[in-house]
Amino acid sequence: MTAAAFADHLRRDRLRSAHTVRAYTATAHRLIAFLGEHRGEAVDGAMLGTVQPGDLRAFLARRRSEGLTNASAARELSAVRTFLGFVVGDDAPLPRIQAPRVKRGVPRPIAPADARSLAEDAADAHDVPWLAARDLAVLLLLYGAGLRVGEAMALDAGALPLGETITVTGKGRKQRVVPLLPVVRDAIVRYSELCPWPLGKGQALFRGAKGGPLDSAIVRRAVRAARVRLGLPEKTTPHALRHSFATHLLGRGADLRQLQELLGHASLSSTQIYTAVDAAHLMDVYRAAHPRA
Incomplete structure (x- = not known):
């Protein structure tokens, strides 16, 4: 299960926009690179099926240290869940962690x-x-x-x-x-x-x-x-x-x-x-x- 296959899935099966495909694929690459370093082992489909909430919290903590806002961290977590669901199957249990609380802004109209x-x-x-x-x-x-x-x-x-x-x-x-x-x-x-x-x-x-x-x-x-x-x-x-x-x-x-x-x-x-x-x-x-x- 590669990030390229994930991109094809988003485009073909989920009908996601080109912007979303790029953003979610970039997140998949970041997660794979992080897990290889964090776990110290090769990252494949079987390993991704063993990801735990603690792994995701560590990944988000790394991303937050790189300057991610709450809103961006919430989007990153959504992309991670979508990627893991693609790899292990939507019916399989996924690791769950609390998404960052995001204050919803009110758009300002133009006269x-x-x-x-x-x-x-x-x-x-x-x-x-x-x-x-x-x-x-x-x-x-x-x-x-x-x-x-x-x-x-x-x-x-x-x-x-x-x-x-x-x-x-x-x-x-x-x-x-x-x-x-x-x-x-x-x-x-x-x-x-x-x-x-x-x-x-x-x-x-x-x-x-x-x-x-x-x-x-x-x-x-x-x-x-x-x-x-x-x-x-x-x-x-x-x-x-x-x-x-x-x-x-x-x-x-x-x-x-x-x-x-x-x-x-x-x-x-x-x-x-x-x-x-x-x-x-x-x-x-x-x-x-x-x-x-």
Whole structure:
């Protein structure tokens, strides 16, 4: 059982994202190297089946000494459990230790005007019209439809011509239908008219400068540069646009079940964080506006 086989399992059987595959595989390599040193013996499938809670506590202690935060340590432990489950079988008992306690942060929404300014500034940074139209369309889509950046990158050009909704493939290849605001639809149509590359079924809707599928790293880089130019907070990221979509919908009366469906959350508990976001946003408004706040 190698780390490479584990990576294949994550990709093929667990349908994990490329980012998760890289992170979990790196953890598997670190665990194998640590156990070889800690136990002083060769690490194979049989040996991994004998890992004890004390071994995992020692591994996490080593990682914490290297500067891991509670949140990162909790993710590392999750990756370790997944790897050991793959090696010894999900039905076999796994060593159990308490995960580090993680304080769940509340995402901060971006004001609607700032979201629009961010998209427009990112577009204005391009001298090539179709690239400007592309970045405007992508960022308006993230904010206007609540997509994850990876979901936007995975959209198929077969969705053209657009209607009032678009089908999105989310985590675990689960599909959902989300409505398209006219301003978002118009931006995508404008981009598709200017794009010099063929946009047919089975091809990526959003393209890079050389015609390949657009890389999410390019979107993040464009947002980072626009954020600096506009003086927006560091937490203004592509994913923050999705947070803002959810927060603003909740503030306008959407219920949690509706929001869960639009965001593609498997569990309602993932959506409930936005009730805290909305309350935090209201407090910000109160403090800014009330003379005695």
